[in-house]
Amino acid sequence: QLQQGQGASLPPSLPFRQFVAQARLGVGAAEHEAYFRAQLGEVDEPTLPFGLSGTQEDGSRQEEWRTRLPMALADQLRQQARRLGVSVACLAHLAWGQVLARASGRTQVVFGTVLFGRLQGGAGSDRALGLFINTLPLKLEIGAATAREAVKQTQQALTSLLRHEHASLALAQRCSGVAAPQPLFSALLNYRHSSGYEGDAPDWDGVEVLVGEERTNYPLILSVDDLGAGLALTAQTLASVGAARVCAMMETALASLAAALAS
Template sequence: VLDRYLAAVQRVVDRHDILRTSFVWEGLSRAAQVVWRNAPLNVTEVELDGSGGPGHAQLRLRFDPRQHRIDLGRAPLLRFVIAREPGSARWLLLQLQHHLIGDHTTLEVMHAEVKAVLGGRDHELAAPQPFRNLVAQARLGVGTKAHEEFFRGLLGDIDAPTTPFGLSEVHGDGCGVHEAHRRLPQALNARLRSQARRLGVSLASLCHLAWGQVVARSSGREQVVFGTVLFGRMHGGAGADRTMGLFINTLPLRLDLDGTGVEASVRTTHARLAELLAHEHASLALAQRCSGVAAPAPLFSALLNYRHTAPALACGPDAGLGGVEWLGGEERTNYPLTLSVDDFGEALGLTAQVAEPVSADRVCGYMQRALEQLADALEQAPNTPVRELDILPSAERAYLLEELNRTAAP
């Protein structure tokens, strides 16, 4: 099974130019992407310690991306480590993929193609779309001047960083980051989708406004900026949904969590996101320079990643492959606070990645509470000032006001 799986991955690498891409910059005026005609997989076999604990944990520790680097000058930027599990006939496989050649959608497309090859259906796969189409679109699309004009209008009066919980280190390597997952109640999911349909806005707009209130309350600011991860494929042309490569881009979103009514704030958020889409391939560095926050201070330290996720991917990218068991995976950014909203079509899930000492599960709780408050307001009192949306779950409010406040004084 292992040999067949690796052969299937090699077949997919052979099909897609971005998977055969390396990056060079030494002696050049600007960095360049180089596509190799042939890029054989790099597979390393190691021997595990029989007394060193679970085999997969040993592999993750030994090849931790915080310590183990991928050479950007050699394609593919995809590495495999294999080992026989101590005391077992089972083989373990660790896949390391650099973010430069792929995003969440890339993993989904790769999974589907590997599955097709293993099932003998590779002749049914559509012709691969070259990544250079995106490169051309990004370079020949909206110009720098238009990007600067837009971001100056959005961010010019923002003169202080937005750092929720005081988390300001945006050059980290993911160390000390903890992760929590939560599936939102189905009733809340249905209420949010109903309100989005009623207002003619995206569900993503409701989630961005709720996250904005979490950021506002945890940073002590009403004018907040946080990074939003853009899909990058909305204007990618035919076949963009099947093209592998790094399409996503992170750009700043500015929201004002003030006395404006909730419904009006939802519409404003939706409009801001629509405007941002026209600049989805702008440089984040350019956008940050257009604010009133002077470098090296960060403009923001929190991200929201709203992503549409195939239900099969919730079980791991290799769900449904015979003889393959998914043991786990890890995605990290350099930001200290990231919330991913997974839209499964008929359900919503939250994943928080938060640097110590803030609890990732508490952050999920704040977001769920903000969404509940948003749904309540839209249903019953749409003119409620958006700043009044509460983010404290009832259990935490009781803890703060009653448990910690058990004093003799009235």
């Protein structure tokens, strides 16, 4: 509607303060703490893939690699997700857990997942402006179950985590058995729905994207862009690890998972 000059017909946006109030009056700190203690209390070692432990970086030493998954693989993942009644995001989280298990030598892995932040935001949060996203730890057990069982376990873990999407990351980390100043995890997964991919034509006439750069303080980040039909991967990590290598490992994990679910 904005592109058609009909912005005046849009309903008014809600003030961000309503979301802040909803977050404070929703699930309480005690319930958040009980949940994360149950999930993370027995985790006494950090998950540090490739030995990456520095979580106070500024991103200046990272390299980036982007790639699209083969359309056939994207279609297979969507087909298996529909058959099991889960989202493709669930499969991506499981595959990323498998990558981290291989890169850290652990069967129990914890990594940060970037949450949308609006599901518990109350009515109208879908059209409110403001910083909603949050990052929280997700724990997965890798290798002890069949592919279908692992998908169900991952879905259950994600569903339970969403109720606590407004919890503070600091609180969640304090509930683990990993003693400070060690980090609980050093890798992130950001699954996001995107309308386009780098190199695609911009959606707005007369608007040209000149440059854009994303960085975090974590040394290993994988973003999965759900483009509606296809899927794309973006890895950011140190050159000594290799961003292209990370994308290749994730593609292999996704392909293996799709094959296991189809068999």
